[in-house]
Amino acid sequence: MGKTTLAKLVFSDSRMQDFERMAWVHVSQKFNLLRIVKAVISQFEGTADGFDDLQSLYNQLEKISSGKKCLIVLDDLWESDIELLRKLKLMVNCGKERSMVRIIVTTRIEAIAQELSTVSPYKLRPLSDDDCWTVFKQIAFQWTNEEDLDVLEAIGRDIAMKCKGLPLAAHAVGSMLRNKNVDFWKAARDSNTWDQCSSHIDVLPSLRLSYEHMPSYLKPCFAYCAIFQKGSTIDKDKLIQQWMAPDFVKPSLPTLSPKAQAEEYLRELLATSLLQNSVSSMVTHEHAKDSHELSMHDLVHDLAQSVAGDEAFYLHAISQSSSPSDNCHHLVVVSYDKRLCKSLSVKVRSLHFRDCGGKQLPGDTFSLTKNLRILDLTGCVVRKLTDPTRQLAHLRYLDASLLCDKDFPMWITSLLKLHYLSIHGSTKISELPKSTGNLKDLAHLDLSCCGNLVHLPEFFFSTLQVSCY
Structure with a gap:
């Protein structure tokens, strides 16, 4: 059993129902204290909107947790800077009655556990070969011919040993072998993949093996x-x-x-x-x-990045030292800078903006991306495009959440192949123009959290799926 799985069991246990506030935050390698505290508040209260600095977030967290029993899980913490860890500890342990706040932290680094712990940390060790076999057989033997059980058990035990005590590996390979014949099991056991690893990323052989035998359509x-x-x-x-x-x-x-x-x-x-x-989707409260x-x-x-190769690329405006290859199909732009327009290849099929902080994109941003199918502009401002019918002629998916203007961007109504559109959280828009009727292929429209929207064209309700909540 892994660290996260054990924390999930605790978090979901019926004995945890005494907690009035519960939050699960996956921290990961990119430590961001503001994001962590916002995530806790969102799961406690339903929203963290309007709180953009640590002091106001601390005050709000103290307000909504004071006098209540709270459980917070901080999963997969990597940050080892002592000062940042102490700030984290202070922020999440903020109730006026501090004994009512309980915090569980999972981490791979023992020094982090020692710094944050108020009790002796519990160190998980790899599963024994027998336990790994137990996990494997529960998955792999669900629909197996009884005549082959003895042979498959011998092969399966060999495979379980190759999983090195990792339950995720045992589960993945077990799923791959379920309902397969003896020859397939032997081929999996004897595969050279067990002795190989990616030249770029250290990918578990068991996971790579699962990918290699994945159906081509997946x-x-x-x-x-x-x-x-x-x-x-x-x-x-x-x-x-x-x-x-x-x-x-x-x-x-x-x-x-x-x-x-x-x-x-x-x-x-x-x-x-x-x-x-x-796990965070299991957290419920009256506002959720x-x-x-x-x-x-x-x-x-790591496996997904490895198999995607140079077809998927993260482009960072601040710290970028390389550019996507000509083979890049899926591009994520972090902290957009107008100079990055030159990096948008004609082969890009999906383009995603992250952490752009409401920056306005120039009208020629997509002048080179003539084959885009997916565009995620969340948090960006695009008031006008030079020639949207040419630049985005093939676009089928547009996420334009959190639009800042009160007027719906008219260039969107010229995207005739659009199938999915989201303007979630665009609180200033009050109506959609009649020209949205041009979007004959539109099948799904997300208008959630558009609180000022008071008018929709009548034909919308008979032609597409509308999400409003």
């Missing part, structure tokens, strides 16, 4: 997940829509819709544990809506 969907930041939550519905936009999804039956087929792809990946239901969030283990994310 491979591009899994590799696409490399665009999400390590440790982040993934919106299930948005992921499905993004798989559909570049035609990753091929319905196996004429009567099966692409969305239904994509949901089946997702179920297959969940069954392997390469994708998992996010039903959530459908996914997560990816850091080791699995």
